[in-house]
Structure formats: C-alpha cells, structure tokens
Amino acid sequence: MLSALRCIVMRDLTLAMRHRSDVLTTVFFFIIVVSLFPLGVGPDAALLKEMAAGVVWVAALLASMLSLTRLFADDYNDGTLEQLMLVPQPLVLIVLGKVLAHWIISGLPLVLMSPLLGLQFGLEGDELIMLMLTLLIGTPVLSLLGAIGAALTLGLRGGGVLVSLLVLPLYIPVLIFGAGAVTASAAGMGADGHLSLMGAILLLALVLAPWASAAALRISVE
Amino acid sequence: MFNLFKYSSPASFYPLAGRLAVGFGIASVMLLVIGLYMSFFVAPTDYKQGEGYRIMFIHVPAAWMSMWIYVVMACFAAAGMIWNTRLSSMMASSLAPTGAMFTFIALWTGALWGKPMWGAWWVWDARLTSELILLFLYVGFMALESAIDDPRRAARASGLLALVGVVNVPIIYYSVQWWNTLHQGSSIKVVSGGIETSMSEIMVWTLLVMTFACWFYAVAVSLSRVRSTILERESGTAWVKTLLTGDKA
Numbered sequence: 001m002l003s004a005l006r007c008i009v010m011r012d013l014t015l016a017m018r019h020r021s022d023v024l025t026t027v028f029f030f031i032i033v034v035s036l037f038p039l040g041v042g043p044d045a046a047l048l049k050e051m052a053a054g055v056v057w058v059a060a061l062l063a064s065m066l067s068l069t070r071l072f073a074d075d076y077n078d079g080t081l082e083q084l085m086l087v088p089q090p091l092v093l094i095v096l097g098k099v100l101a102h103w104i105i106s107g108l109p110l111v112l113m114s115p116l117l118g119l120q121f122g123l124e125g126d127e128l129i130m131l132m133l134t135l136l137i138g139t140p141v142l143s144l145l146g147a148i149g150a151a152l153t154l155g156l157r158g159g160g161v162l163v164s165l166l167v168l169p170l171y172i173p174v175l176i177f178g179a180g181a182v183t184a185s186a187a188g189m190g191a192d193g194h195l196s197l198m199g200a201i202l203l204l205a206l207v208l209a210p211w212a213s214a215a216a217l218r219i220s221v222e
Numbered sequence: 223m224f225n226l227f228k229y230s231s232p233a234s235f236y237p238l239a240g241r242l243a244v245g246f247g248i249a250s251v252m253l254l255v256i257g258l259y260m261s262f263f264v265a266p267t268d269y270k271q272g273e274g275y276r277i278m279f280i281h282v283p284a285a286w287m288s289m290w291i292y293v294v295m296a297c298f299a300a301a302g303m304i305w306n307t308r309l310s311s312m313m314a315s316s317l318a319p320t321g322a323m324f325t326f327i328a329l330w331t332g333a334l335w336g337k338p339m340w341g342a343w344w345v346w347d348a349r350l351t352s353e354l355i356l357l358f359l360y361v362g363f364m365a366l367e368s369a370i371d372d373p374r375r376a377a378r379a380s381g382l383l384a385l386v387g388v389v390n391v392p393i394i395y396y397s398v399q400w401w402n403t404l405h406q407g408s409s410i411k412v413v414s415g416g417i418e419t420s421m422s423e424i425m426v427w428t429l430l431v432m433t434f435a436c437w438f439y440a441v442a443v444s445l446s447r448v449r450s451t452i453l454e455r456e457s458g459t460a461w462v463k464t465l466l467t468g469d470k471a
Contacts, residue, residue, distance in 0.1 A: 148386055152379050156369045165365050166383060169358040170390050173397035180401060201393070212386055219378045 004089040008097030009104075015074075016105045026067045027109045033059040034117045045122055052121035053131060053182030060110050060135060061171050064142040067106040068167070069160045071098060071150040072217070082221055091214040099140075099147045099210065107139030123186070130185045134178040137198045144209035145170045151216035173201060230307045232452045233461045239452075243445035250438035257431035265428050277335045283433040285328035285349075287440055288356060289391075291321035295363075296388035299381035309448075311377030312455065314384060315367055316447035320440045322360035328353055348402035352395045359387045373455055 016023055037055045038048055075081040084094050114135050115128045123131060149167035153159040181194035229235045261279035268275040295317045302310035332350060333343045344350065363380050370376035456462050 148382075152366060152383060153369070158369060162365055162369055165358070166362045169355050169362065169394070170386070172355060173390075173393050176397045176401040197397075208389070212382065216379065216382055219375060219382065222375065 001089060001093060004087070005093055005097045005100075008084075008094055009101045012098055012101030013104060016101070022067075022070065023105050023109065026063050026106045027113060029066055030059050030063040030110050030113060031117065033062055034120075038121075049122040049186075052118055052123050053127075053179040053186075055121070056114055056117055056131060057135075057138075057175050057179040060114070060139060061142065061168070061175060063110060064106055064139060065146060065164055065167060065171075067102070068146040068150045068163055071102050071147060072154055073150075073159075076154050076221065081217070085217065085221060091217065092210045095147060095151075095210045095213045095217065099143050099213070102147070103140050103143040107135075107143055110139060111135045123182075127182055127186045130182050130191055133195070134181045134198065137195065137202055138174045138178040141174050141198075141202050141205045142171060144205040144213075145174075147213040148209060148216055151213045151220060154217070154220040174198065177201070230305070230309050232309050232312070232456050233459070235309055236449060236452050236465075239445045239449050243442045243449070246438045246445070247442035250435050250442055253431055253435035253438060257428060257435050260424070260428040260431060265425050266422060271339060274335065274338050277331050279428055279432045280436075281328060281331040281335060282429060283436040284324045284331065285353065286433060287436050288321055288325035288328050288353065290437075291317050291324065291440060292356065292359070292384075292391065293388065295321060296384045299384040302377065302381050303385070308377070308455070309452075311381050312448050312451045313444070314381055315364075315377065316444045316451055317440075318360055318364050318367075319447070320444050322357065322364065324436070324440070325353060325357040325360060329357065346402070348399040351402070352398045355394055355398070356391070359391075363387070 034055055037051065041047060041051070072081060075084065085091055087094070111132055114131050118128045118131045146163070146167050149163040149170075152166065153163045156162060177194045177198045181191040181198070184194060185191040229238055257279065261276055265276065265279070267273055295314045298310045298314040298317065301307060302314060329350070332353075336345065337343050363383055366383055367376045367380040370379055453462055453466075
C-alpha cells in the first residue's frame with residue numbers, strides 16, 4: 001500500500017518537474033498577488049504590517065486554488081485516471097498520493113516563499129516563523145479540501161471558475177485561524193490555540209477529504 | 223404500516239406532492255396573513271427600537287429557515303446517496319433555491335434593519351458573516367448542479383457537495399464566531415439572546431406564526447418545484463404520458 005502511495009507521489013512529482021513552468025507560475029502568481037496589495041492600499045508601513053498575514057494568506061488561498069484544476073484534469077483527459085481507478089489499491093490512497101504531490105508542488109513553495117514576502121510587509125522574528133508555521137499546517141488542508149472541488153468539477157465547462165465557488169467557502173476556517181495566529185502572536189498573545197485548531201482541522205481533513213474526493217471521482221468518471 | 227418507501231417512487235409521490243403542496247400553500251397564506259397583521263398592528267412598539275424592530279418578524283424566520291433548509295437539503299442528499307433514490311436528490315435540488323432566497327432575505331432585511339439601528343448597512347459580525355458564507359454554499363450547490371448536463375451525475379455530485387458543506391457549516395460557524403471575538407474592534411455589538419428575554423409574549427407568538435408561515439411556504443414551493451422536476455426527468459415514462467394525455471382529454 002505504501003509503495004503504491006510512493007509510486008503515485010513520485011510519478012506526479014516527475015511529471016511536475018518535466019513541466020517546471022507550471023510550478024513556477026503558481027509561485028509567481030502568489031508573489032504578484034501579494035505585491036498588488038501595497039500598490040492598492042498605499043505604502044503606509046504600519047497599515048501594511050497589520051495586513052500582512054491576511055494578505056499573504058489570501059494570496060496563498062488563491063494560488064493553491066489556481067493549481068487545483070491540474071490536480072486530476074490531465075490524468076482525466078488522457079485516460080490515466082480511469083486506469084488508476086482500476087488498480088487493486090484503494091482509490092482513497094491514490095487520491096491521498098495525488099494530494100500529497102500537489103501540496104509538494106504548489107503548497108510547499110508558498111511556505112518557503114512566505115518569509116520573504118512577510119519581510120516586505122515589515123513582519124519580523126517570531127511573526128515570520130509563525131507565518132511559515134501556519135502556512136505549513138494550513139496549505140495541506142487547502143490541497144485536501146481543494147481535491148474535493150477538483151474531483152467534482154472534473155471535465156465540466158467552466159470548471160476553473162466553478163471550483164473557486166465550491167472550495168473558497170470551505171477554505172474560510174483555515175484562513176481565519178492561519179491569519180489569526182500571526183496577528184495574535186504579533187499582538188503578544190499566544191497563538192497556541194490557533195495552531196491547535198489548525199492541527200485539528202488538518203487531521204479532520206486528512207481523514208475525511210480523501211474519502212470525499214474518491215467518492216467525487218467515482219461520480220465524475222463513470 | 224405506513225410504507226415510506228412507497229413514496230420514494232416518483233410516480234406515487236407526484237400526486238401526493240400535489241396535494242401536500244396545496245395544503246401547505248393554503249396554510250402558509252393563512253398564517254402569513256395572520257402573522258403580518260399581528261406584526262404590524264397587534265405587536266406593541268418596542269421601547270428601545272421603536273417601529274423599526276418589526277422587520278425582525280420576517281428577518282428572524284428567514285434566517286432560521288435558511289439554516290434549516292440547508293440541513294434538510296443535506297439529509298435528502300444523504301438519503302439519495304445511501305438508498306440511491308432519484309426522488310431524494312430531486313428534493314435536495316428543489317430545496318436549494320428556496321434556501322438561497324431565505325438566506326438573501328435574511329441578509330437584506332438585516333441590512334435594512336442595521337442601517338437605522340447600528341448606523342451601518344453591514345458590519346462584519348459573526349452571524350452576518352456566516353449567513354453570507356451560507357449564501358455562498360447555496361450558490362455553489364446550485365452552480366455545480368447546473369454545470370453538469372447529465373441529471374444523474376448532477377444530482378450525485380451536488381449531493382456530495384451538500385454533505386461536505388453540512389460537515390463544514392459548524393466549523394465555519396465557530397471559526398467565524400471566534401474570529402469576530404478575537405478581532406473585537408467594532409463598537410457595535412449584537413446581544414445574542416438579549417432580544418429573546420426582552421420580548422413580550424405577543425412578539426414571541428407573532429414570531430412563531432411568521433416562522434410557520436415561512437416554513438410552510440418553503441414546503442409548498444419546494445414540493446411544487448419537485449413536481450416539475452419529476453415531470454421533466456420522467457418525461458419518457460408511461461405514467462407521465464398517461465397523466466399528461468389524460469389531462470388533455
């Protein structure tokens with residue numbers, strides 16, 4: 001079972017490495033969206049510092065969502081997905097592997113980039129670590145929940161816009177606790193509560209989301 | 223014994239839905255007339271909020287219905303998944319527009335009430351925000367359903383989405399509530415439950431009558447909507463043909 005999981009992850013990572021520009025597009029989208037905010041609201045340093053966590057988090061949400069359409073679509077179009085659904089290993093496992101690969105490709109780079117963007121907004125020290133930490137816990141949840149939306153909208157016209165309508169409301173708790181943790185730690189309050197809640201959401205999503213995505217894939221591929 | 227599964231067949235449910243829709247419709251109109259009369263003429267003027275509080279008599283039932291309909295919708299979606307009954311998913315999809323409408327009414331009347339009372343059309347209060355998110359969930363459900371051409375797939379996909387949504391509703395609700403208390407910068411506070419205790423008995427009765435009016439309206443409307451859906455989906459079957467030609471003759 002674990003070898004099947006590893007096989008799926010390695011396959012998706014190899015595919016992503018062959019199309020490196022796709023990965024970079026997501027990262028640059030993230031950076032551009034974050035950079036737009038100071039241009040929109042003005043260069044007031046105090047205001048930007050206050051906004052920083054929220055802005056970075058919203059941009060991470062959008063960047064993660066943007067890459068969702070690729071999660072199953074390519075495999076669906078060339079028929080690989082149908083073959084994957086026929087293998088003896090449970091579909092939940094395969095979905096989990098694909099989600100894990102998706103997170104490594106599109107979530108992890110955001111985590112690694114976030115301190116740099118935080119610095120631009122005047123965050124420092126603990127806040128930067130907290131920003132990275134919340135993104136590290138939060139972005140897997142985004143991939144897990146997003147997989148449900150991606151599976152439901154597979155092969156539909158206008159799937160990309162539709163997926164945003166489906167998954168963004170579900171992302172709200174992660175956004176609230178993620179950005180809230182950074183704000184709380186900046187204000188000198190402990191962020192333990194936020195982090196615990198994010199951990200709970202991650203565990204819950206890890207258990208339920210692959211199962212729901214697998215059910216959604218079965219509905220979409222018939 | 224009353225056999226519930228008898229009515230899971232569209233053919234036997236169609237006439238029942240027609241009778242129920244008429245019954246609930248009449249009850250709803252009657253309650254609405256009574257409820258509106260009570261809310262405008264019988265219920266006393268509030269000592270703090272004046273006449274403006276009367277908007278509560280439509281606002282509160284609409285807000286309750288918006289949440290309740292989502293739960294009912296998810297239950298129908300779950301039934302559709304478990305027993306694979308066509309009718310359950312038809313019910314789920316015919317409830318969605320009514321639920322979205324009540325959500326919108328709750329938000330709209332809330333804004334109209336908020337302007338004179340709070341001095342703002344909109345505040346980022348926990349309940350307002352979660353009601354707005356509920357509207358997004360309804361819209362997502364309907365958008366997904368209309369984007370899929372095959373009705374079977376549409377029903378199952380949107381049913382799954384409704385179930386995912388209903389698991390998330392409490393998480394979203396509490397996260398929004400905590401978010402609001404953590405970001406306590408707003409000077410306006412909604413005292414939850416505060417209205418309940420200060421309400422006179424006649425106000426409670428009016429509110430109840432209006433709630434049942436809205437409830438019965440939702441039942442009547444979604445049942446008549448499901449009748450159209452049944453006819454559309456089952457248009458190839460013999461019973462629909464005899465029903466339609468029989469009506470003409």
